[in-house]
Amino acid sequence: MTGFVSAIGKDLQQGWDLYWKQKGTKIGHFTIDTVLEDDASSADTALTKAARLVKEEKVDVVVGPVLANQALAVGDYLDRQGVANLAQSSADDVTQRKESPLVLRTGAMAGSQTTFPGGKWAYDKGFRTAATLCVDYAFGWESCGGFVSAFTSAGGKVTQQLWYPGDATDLSTYVTQLASQKVDMVFVGTAGGTDSSNFLRSASDFGLLKTPILTNCCTLDQAILQDVGDIALGIRSVSYYAEGATVRRPS
Structure with a gap:
């Protein structure tokens, strides 16, 4: 609810609350009681809050982070405690190499799931060289990894990879480095928080928008689009959803 991805947390809370408002909190013989904790966009805080929910609140299920x-x-902690986890995260290993029968991914996708076809798409469109900028933690590694793996397997070349901390407030240094690269395109994998808006504004300010840009899902999330407005026009994303998007089907 706070920290650099607070916008995503608020979206998740609104979706959760809306469901129970519409459906009622009585499910069979059970009544759903929700306890909200703020992980402050921090892994250490998330683990501390999860332990409090298990030990003090005696919860049956943890939703998130x-x-x-x-x-x-x-997820690893809850598995050891025997508590179910409805994971909202795209972390690959939530349902892959470290999967647990107590952890169910109810989020949209794994971190590299959409960026693999993004890398193949980029090569098929004629791009042959690329530079990348991704957030320096598990999701950024997975987002970037999917793109780079598919792009290079198809025959493309990645000439430079840059990484930034998730709570960075100024991405201009990274953006100017990208703008100086002689590449066909740039791939960007952000966390979907303030880092996304910061990147887009810096890209506009320092001329990076002249270079074709492909992003992961989160760089153009609905909250980000509302924040940056027309700056986002022309940038491509591997995301398949944004609030207010119009889908046109052949008649």
Whole structure:
């Protein structure tokens, strides 16, 4: 609810609350009681709050968290405690190499799931060289890894990879480095918080928008689009959803 991905947390809370408002909190013989904790966009805080929910609140299920590094730590803890986890995170290993029968991913996708086809798409469109900028934690590694793996397997070349801390407030240094690269395109994998808006504004200010940009899902989330407005026009994303998007089907 606070920290650099607070916008995502608020979206998740609104969705959760809306469901129970519409459906009622009585499910069979059970009544759903929700206890909200703020993980402050921090893996350490998320683990501490999860322990409090288990030990003090005696919860049956933990919903969340959203950040990949949080989800991996919290999921492992809840598994050892025998508490179910409805994971909102895209961390690959939530349902892959470290899967647990007590952890169910109810979020949209794994971190590299959409960026793999993004890398193949970029090569098929004629891009042959690329530079990348991704957030320096598990989700950024997975987002970047999917793109780079598919792009290079198809025959493309990645000439430079840059990483920034999730709570960075100024991305201009990274953006100017990218703008100086002689590449066909740039791939960017942000966390979907203030880092996304910061990147887009810096890209606009320092001329990076002249270079074709492909992003992961979160760089153009609905909250980000509302924040940056027309700056986002022309940037491509591997995301399949944004609030207010119009889908046109052949008649």
